[in-house]
Amino acid sequence: MTDLLRTLPREVFLLILAELPKRDLKSLSSVSRWLRNSVAERLWGSITIRARDESRLSDIRTSGLPQSCLQHTKKLHFLADCKEAIWRRCPHYDAFCNSPSSGLDTNDDEGRRETFHFDRLVRKAQSLLERIEPGQLQSFSWDLGVCGPADIFGDRGILPLQQPLLRTLSLITDPTCLEHHAACRDRHIDLSSFRQLRNLTWRGPGPENLDTLGAALRNNSAHLKRLELDFVNRFIAFNYDSDATDVSDASDDSDVQDEMENTRVIRKKSVFASAVLRLTHYPQRPLFRNICVLSLTQVPLSGYMADAFNFDTLESLTLRMCPWWDLFLDRVMQLDFPIKLRAFEILEDTDIAFEWSDDIILDFLDAFGGLEELCISQTGPARTLDLWDTLGRRHPTLKRFVHHQRRKDIDDVFQPPTDLPNLALVGSDMRRIKEDPSRNPLTQLDLEFIGLACKPARLVSLRP
Numbered sequence: 409m410t411d412l413l414r415t416l417p418r419e420v421f422l423l424i425l426a427e428l429p430k431r432d433l434k435s436l437s438s439v440s441r442w443l444r445n446s447v448a449e450r451l452w453g454s455i456t457i458r459a460r461d462e463s464r465l466s467d468i469r470t471s472g473l474p475q476s477c478l479q480h481t482k483k484l485h486f487l488a489d490c491k492e493a494i495w496r497r498c499p500h501y502d503a504f505c506n507s508p509s510s511g512l513d514t515n516d517d518e519g520r521r522e523t524f525h526f527d528r529l530v531r532k533a534q535s536l537l538e539r540i541e542p543g544q545l546q547s548f549s550w551d552l553g554v555c556g557p558a559d560i561f562g563d564r565g566i567l568p569l570q571q572p573l574l575r576t577l578s579l580i581t582d583p584t585c586l587e588h589h590a591a592c593r594d595r596h597i598d599l600s601s602f603r604q605l606r607n608l609t610w611r612g613p614g615p616e617n618l619d620t621l622g623a624a625l626r627n628n629s630a631h632l633k634r635l636e637l638d639f640v641n642r643f644i645a646f647n648y649d650s651d652a653t654d655v656s657d658a659s660d661d662s663d664v665q666d667e668m669e670n671t672r673v674i675r676k677k678s679v680f681a682s683a684v685l686r687l688t689h690y691p692q693r694p695l696f697r698n699i700c701v702l703s704l705t706q707v708p709l710s711g712y713m714a715d716a717f718n719f720d721t722l723e724s725l726t727l728r729m730c731p732w733w734d735l736f737l738d739r740v741m742q743l744d745f746p747i748k749l750r751a752f753e754i755l756e757d758t759d760i761a762f763e764w765s766d767d768i769i770l771d772f773l774d775a776f777g778g779l780e781e782l783c784i785s786q787t788g789p790a791r792t793l794d795l796w797d798t799l800g801r802r803h804p805t806l807k808r809f810v811h812h813q814r815r816k817d818i819d820d821v822f823q824p825p826t827d828l829p830n831l832a833l834v835g836s837d838m839r840r841i842k843e844d845p846s847r848n849p850l851t852q853l854d855l856e857f858i859g860l861a862c863k864p865a866r867l868v869s870l871r872p
Contacts, residue, residue: 426450452477454547457536459488462497465552466528470536478539483576485549486533490580498526498554498585530557537566547576553612555585556597568601576607583614583644599624606631611638611705615645622684629695638705642731646679646708681713694718704730714739719747724781728755734768740775747776753783758816758825766790770798779803788813789832793840793849800852809850810859831862833870842869 430451455473459465465488490497529552537560548567550556556579560567567574579597599620605628613621625632639645681687685695695716696702702717703726714736727733733754740747752773756765765786773779773795782803784795790813799806813828833841841848848870850858860870 448477449480452480454483454485455481456485456487457533459486459552462489462491462553464525465554466525466532468529468532470532473536473539475539479541479544481540482545483547484536484540484545485547485578486552487549488552490553498582526554526557529554530559534559534566537570540571542570543573545571545574547578547607548574549578551578551580553580554582555614556581558596561597561599563598563600565598568598572601573604574602575604577602577605578607578609579611579613581610581612581614581617583612583640585614596620600627603627604631607634608632609634609636611636612640613637613645618645618684622686625685626695630697632696633698634701635696635699636701636703637707638703638728639707640705642706642708645706646683678708678710680708681710681716685713685716687712687716690715697721700724702726704728706730709733709736711735711739714743719743719745719749721748723749724751725749726751726753728753729757731757734765737768737772741772749776749779751781752779753781755783755785756787758787758814770794773798774802777802778805780805781808782806783808783810783812785810785812785814788815788828792832793837796849800849804852804854806853807855808857809853809855812859812861827861829863830866831860831870833862833866838869845869 428450434451455478457468457470459468461467468486548571550560557565559565562568577599581597597617597620600623602624605624608624608628610617610621621637625635678687687695690712697718699717699722701724702722703724705726705728707730709727709730709732719740727736730736733756754769769784769786770791773782779799782799792811792813795811799809811831813831814825815828816823816825830838845851850870858871860867862870
C-alpha cells in the first residue's frame, strides 16, 4: 500500500489525508516509517486537551506527547464543557470564600485545595506550552471557563512572549472570579503583544479585561476577519451600577435630574464604543476594514459603532441581547452602503424591549437581499406575515430560517418570558394561510431548515 501511495501526486495525497479522521490517520501512521512521517503534520497539527470533568479541570492530561510530534503542532486547544458548573466556576472564588479575610465561614483546607487545583491546572498547561517552539503556534484556545493566569497570559506570560504571532485566539473565562475578590487581581490577561490576529473570540471578559480587549481590537482591527464577544453579564462587565452620574431620588431640581439621567443613559450607550474601541464620534472610515463575521452578545451598542465595521465585507452578523441594537441597525441603513450579509441573527432582550423594534427589523431586512441564514427571536406579538412577506420578496435565497417570539408578563416582573404559542398569527392572517396554503409567504422560499416556535398543531398549516 505504501508503494501505491508513493505514486500519487503530493497534492492528491494531502487531499486524501484531509478527508481521513484522526483515528484512521493514527492507524495509517503505524504501517511504515514513510507514512508515519507523511501523516505526522496532519495528525499532530492540531492538539486538543479536553477536561473529562468540568469540576476537576486540573485532571487534564498533558504528559506523554512525543516531542517529535509536537514540532508539527500549529493549533493548541484547552477545552472543557460548561454544562453544570456555570456560575462562580473558577476555583479562585471558592478559595476566597474559604479564606479568613473574606469574612465568610471558612475552611482553610478547602480553600487551599481549590487554589491547589487551579495552580496545578496552570502548571500542566504551561509545561506543554514550554515544549513548543517560539512562534510555532497559529491558534490557541483557553476555553475552560476559568480566569486567565498571569503565568500564561500576563505581560510576561509564556503565550505573549513565545507565541506573539497567533492568528486565532479563543478565550472562555469566568467574569465572576475577579469581580468578587481582590486576592487574585494580579492574575490578569494581557493581549497587547498579539498583532497578527485574524480571529478573536472571548466569552466572559470581566471589567478588568476591558483595557486589554480594547488594545487587542485596535491592534488587529485592520486585518481582523472574525470577532465574537460575549460579556455574559453586561452589568458586571461594564459596572453599570457604579456610574458616577447616578442621581438621588431626593433631588429637588427635576430639570437637573433629567439632564443627569440623560447623561447617564448616553454614557451607557457609548460605554463599549468609548471604553473599548476608543471611538469618540463617527469614524471617517471603518475601523474593522476586513471583518467577515461579527457576533456580539450583551454588548452595549450605539449608532456610531456601526461606522466602525465594513458592511461591504461583513457576511455574518449576530446581535444577542445587545442594548440599543436598534440604533446600530438604524445607522447601518443610514450609511447607504451595500449590505452583503449572508447570515443574520437577532435575539432581543425581553427586559429592554421597545414597541418599534418590529419596524426596525422589517426595515433592515428590506434594505438588502441575499440572506441564506436568518434567526429572529423577538418580543411579541410582532407582525409575522409582514416579516415573511419581506423574506419572500427580498431574500428568496434563504435556506435556514428560525423565528421565535416571546412575551413578558408586565404585571409580574419576576416571571420569566414565555413563548408566544400562536406566533402572532391570529384571525384573518391565520385563515388566509389555512384556506389557501399558496398565500403562505414561506412557500416562496426553498428552505432546507425551518424552526418555528409555536404549537405543534399549527406547524401543519405554517410549514411551507
